[in-house]
Amino acid sequence: MTTTSSQAPGGHYRFAQVARMEWIKLRSLRFTWWALGATVAGAVGIAVAVGVNTEDAAADLTNNALAGIALGLLLTGVLGVLAMTGEYSSGMIQATLAAIPNRPLVLAAKGAVLGVVALAVGEAAAFIAFFAGAAALPAAVPAPTLGQPGVLRAVILGGAGYCLIGLFGLGLGAIIRHTPGAIVVLVGGVYVLAQMVAAFAPAIMPYLPVSIVANSMSVVQPAPAEGPVRFLSPWAGLGMLSLYAAVTLGAGAWLLARRDV
Amino acid sequence: MIEARGLTKRYGSTVAVDALSFDARPGAVTGFLGPNGAGKSTTMRLILGLDDPDAGEARIGGRRYRELDWPLREVGAVLEARAFHPGRSAHAHLTALAASNDIPRSRVEEVLGIVGLADAAGRRAGQFSLGMAQRLGIAAALLGDPGVLLLDEPVNGLDPEGIRWMRNLLRSLAAEGRVVFVSSHLIGEMARTAERLVVIGRGRLLAAASVEELSARSGSLEEAFLEMTADSVDYRAWTS
Numbered sequence: 001m002t003t004t005s006s007q008a009p010g011g012h013y014r015f016a017q018v019a020r021m022e023w024i025k026l027r028s029l030r031f032t033w034w035a036l037g038a039t040v041a042g043a044v045g046i047a048v049a050v051g052v053n054t055e056d057a058a059a060d061l062t063n064n065a066l067a068g069i070a071l072g073l074l075l076t077g078v079l080g081v082l083a084m085t086g087e088y089s090s091g092m093i094q095a096t097l098a099a100i101p102n103r104p105l106v107l108a109a110k111g112a113v114l115g116v117v118a119l120a121v122g123e124a125a126a127f128i129a130f131f132a133g134a135a136a137l138p139a140a141v142p143a144p145t146l147g148q149p150g151v152l153r154a155v156i157l158g159g160a161g162y163c164l165i166g167l168f169g170l171g172l173g174a175i176i177r178h179t180p181g182a183i184v185v186l187v188g189g190v191y192v193l194a195q196m197v198a199a200f201a202p203a204i205m206p207y208l209p210v211s212i213v214a215n216s217m218s219v220v221q222p223a224p225a226e227g228p229v230r231f232l233s234p235w236a237g238l239g240m241l242s243l244y245a246a247v248t249l250g251a252g253a254w255l256l257a258r259r260d261v
Numbered sequence: 262m263i264e265a266r267g268l269t270k271r272y273g274s275t276v277a278v279d280a281l282s283f284d285a286r287p288g289a290v291t292g293f294l295g296p297n298g299a300g301k302s303t304t305m306r307l308i309l310g311l312d313d314p315d316a317g318e319a320r321i322g323g324r325r326y327r328e329l330d331w332p333l334r335e336v337g338a339v340l341e342a343r344a345f346h347p348g349r350s351a352h353a354h355l356t357a358l359a360a361s362n363d364i365p366r367s368r369v370e371e372v373l374g375i376v377g378l379a380d381a382a383g384r385r386a387g388q389f390s391l392g393m394a395q396r397l398g399i400a401a402a403l404l405g406d407p408g409v410l411l412l413d414e415p416v417n418g419l420d421p422e423g424i425r426w427m428r429n430l431l432r433s434l435a436a437e438g439r440v441v442f443v444s445s446h447l448i449g450e451m452a453r454t455a456e457r458l459v460v461i462g463r464g465r466l467l468a469a470a471s472v473e474e475l476s477a478r479s480g481s482l483e484e485a486f487l488e489m490t491a492d493s494v495d496y497r498a499w500t501s
Contacts, residue, residue, distance in 0.1 A: 009363055012330045021361035028353035029346065091344040094311060095354075095401060098338050099361040101310050101327040260312040 018100050018109035026083065026113055035075040036117070039162065040125040042075075043068035047129035051136030061144045062151050065133025066126060066158040066218040070210050073165040076118050077186045080169025083110050084252070085179040093261055104253045107174055111249055114170055115163050122162030126218075130155045150220040150234075157234055158218035164238075165190070165209060167245040174252025203228045209244060212237040262286055263308060263409060263442055267317030270303050270464075277303040279464035280317065285442040285457075287408070290435045292455030292472075293444035294486060296494045300464035301444040302340065305413050309338055321409055333362040337402030338411040342394045342418060344401075347387025351378055351397050354386060355404060364405055372400040377426075391418030399430070409440040416450055428454045452482045460486065462493025 026032050046068030054064060084107075087093040100106050130151075134143035146152045169186050176182040194208045205211055206229060216237025232240060263285040270278040278300040285291040295301050306312040308319040310326035318325060321336055329335050345354045355369045373379045376396040381389070386397060395418055402410055412431075416424045431454055435441040445451050451458065451472075458475055460468040467489045468475060472482060479485040 009331070013332075013362060017361050017363055021357045024353060024357035024360055025346075025349070028349045028357070030348060086346060090346045091341045092346045094309075094340050094344045095358060096361075097311060098309050098336075098340075099333050099358050101329070101332060261306070 013100060013102075015105060015109060015112075018102075018105055019113055021096075021099070022083075022106075022109045022113040026117065029086075031082065032079065032117075035079045036121045039072040039075045039121060040128065042072045043125040043129040044132045046071065047133030048136040051133040052138070054137055054141050057141045060219055060221045061134070061137065061141070062130065062154045062220045063214075063218055065130045065144075066154065067214075068129055069122075069126065069158050069161055069218060070214045072125065073161060073190065073210065073213060074187065076122065076162040076166040077169035077190060078183060079118070080114055080166040080171075081173040081182045081186055082179065083114055083170055084173030085177060085182050088177045089179055097261055103256045107170075107249065107253045107256055111167055111170055114166050118166035119160060119163035123156065123159035125162065126155050126159030144220070148220070153234060154218050154220050157238055158213065160238065161213035161217055161241065164241045164245045165213070168209065168241075168248055171245060171248025171250075171252040174256050175248065205229050206231045207240060209241060212241045217241070262323075263319065263321055263411075263440055264323075265304070265308065265317070265319045268304060268307050268314050268319060269316040270300075270307055270312060271315050277464050278307065278314075281461065281464065281466055282317075283459045283466060283469050285440050285459070287440045288435060288438050289456040290431050290441045290443060290454055292451035292458045293442060293461070294448065294451055294458055295444075295446065295461040295467075296490050297446055299461045299490075299493060301446075301461065302413055303464075304461070305338070305340055305411055305444065308411060309336070309340070311340075331362045331405065333358065333364065333405035333407065335405070335407050336409045336411060337405060337407040338413075339395070339398035339402050339415055340411075340413045342391055342398055345386050345394075345397060348385055350383050351386050351389070351400070352382040354397065355400060358401055359404055362405055368404060368406075372403045375403060376400040392420060392423050395419060395423070395427075399427075407439070410434060410442065412441075412443045414444055414446070416445065416447065424450065448483050448486050452476070460489055462490040465493075467493070 047065045050064045050067050054061065087096055096106060097103060137143050144151050172182045172186055176185060190209050194210050197204050197208060212232060216232040217234050219234065266282050268278050268281040281304060293301055303312065307314050308326065326332065352369065355372065356366060359366060359369055373382050376399050378393065378396050378400060381393060389397065395415060416427050419427060431441050431443060455472060457471050475485045476482045479488055
């Protein structure tokens with residue numbers, strides 16, 4: 001019918017092609033590298049600052065060394081939000097969905113690419129912060145090692161927190177579609193709400209994302225119950241945070257498939 | 262071939278596209294004409310599956326857009342001039358789209374050359390003028406060497422040299438046997454570019470005919486267009 005010269009390969013576009021597109025998109029934006037670099041630098045900087053000022057050898061030194069993760073979560077969360085809302089604010093979403101009309105597949109590929117990158121960078125941040133924090137401890141305080149019970153788990157799960165918050169942000173972006181709105185919900189939900197809940201409804205505190213990462217996933221010694229506040233165990237925390245990410249991504253995929261662009 | 266059959270789209274109580282049926286055939290530039298707000302862009306979005314019709318359907322080569330195996334190799338579209346992320350270079354934008362449809366990377370350099378953006382390919386696309394943005398859109402549409410091209414107001418923002426370049430490009434793409442479906446509200450430009458016209462007003466089909474047929478009706482294409490769309494524009498200056 002036409003005289004087009006290139007021969008289409010057989011078959012159909014699949015996850016591999018969509019993931020490659022999303023990887024090129026993610027790595028070709030300056031903010032990606034800036035956010036990931038700042039995440040690692042922040043985690044390490046805070047670990048060193050906390051380490052230097054440690055006096056109590058009985059404290060959860062691993063959890064202290066991972067204290068910077070809670071702050072850096074914001075950046076990976078925003079990275080997740082922008083991976084979706086940046087497409088809407090720029091108009092790129094039209095080009096993306098014209099190239100790949102299967103919308104849930106687009107979100108799945110975005111999630112996979114962002115998740116793998118955030119996990120790799122998050123684990124690097126957690127491990128470097130752990131070693132840097134341990135090295136910064138005063139001579140009188142014995143440094144924790146990865147061989148001690150629970151330490152390796154705390155470092156690995158702490159690093160995984162970045163990945164799950166990034167996916168949570170991606171889901172929020174797909175649901176809300178507007179950058180400012182999605183970032184307000186992310187920051188409000190992850191940080192501001194945590195402060196308010198801690199004051200007025202402490203029983204909900206253990207279920208807030210930032211609390212799960214800081215007080216469940218990255219601890220070695222189970223945090224003592226503070227009145228009505230009983231923090232989740234590390235694995236329960238991982239499950240709960242995964243659930244949050246899965247629910248927002250699922251809702252985002254459902255809406256993406258049904259709404260007009 | 263693009264076939265629209267009974268396409269209907271409502272936004273609240275407004276009917277943007279109303280039981281619209283038409284064909285756009287290979288080997289010709291088909292102009293899609295209508296006053297502002299006539300439903301041209303909405304129709305384009307319905308064809309591409311970006312919006313869901315309330316009734317009717319559009320098919321490309323017999324299939325709905327969502328059923329295409331390699332969409333960019335079958336259809337190239339430019340809807341908005343700036344459908345790209347401003348922080349990404351033109352080269353990265355095209356490389357990402359090429360990857361999605363297994364289009365070889367060498368094709369990215371080719372289309373950048375065709376649209377004359379080879380020297381600007383490394384710059385952040387957010388710095389592009391409207392004319393350069395239009396050219397980047399065309400480059401993306403040509404990536405998969407598709408048999409069907411869909412362009413919404415492609416000459417907006419182009420200077421006279423760019424307008425002539427676009428006219429020649431569209432005509433040569435049609436001469437190669439492709440379907441070229443181009444919307445515009447510029448009657449004069451359409452008269453020089455298109456062989457066939459689909460005219461709509463308030464979302465409804467007003468005419469589908471060759472440029473000569475329509476021009477013969479009222480002496481000129483402009484007169485024919487203004488007569489046809491007289492009841493379809495919201496505001497018009499009173500003239501005696």
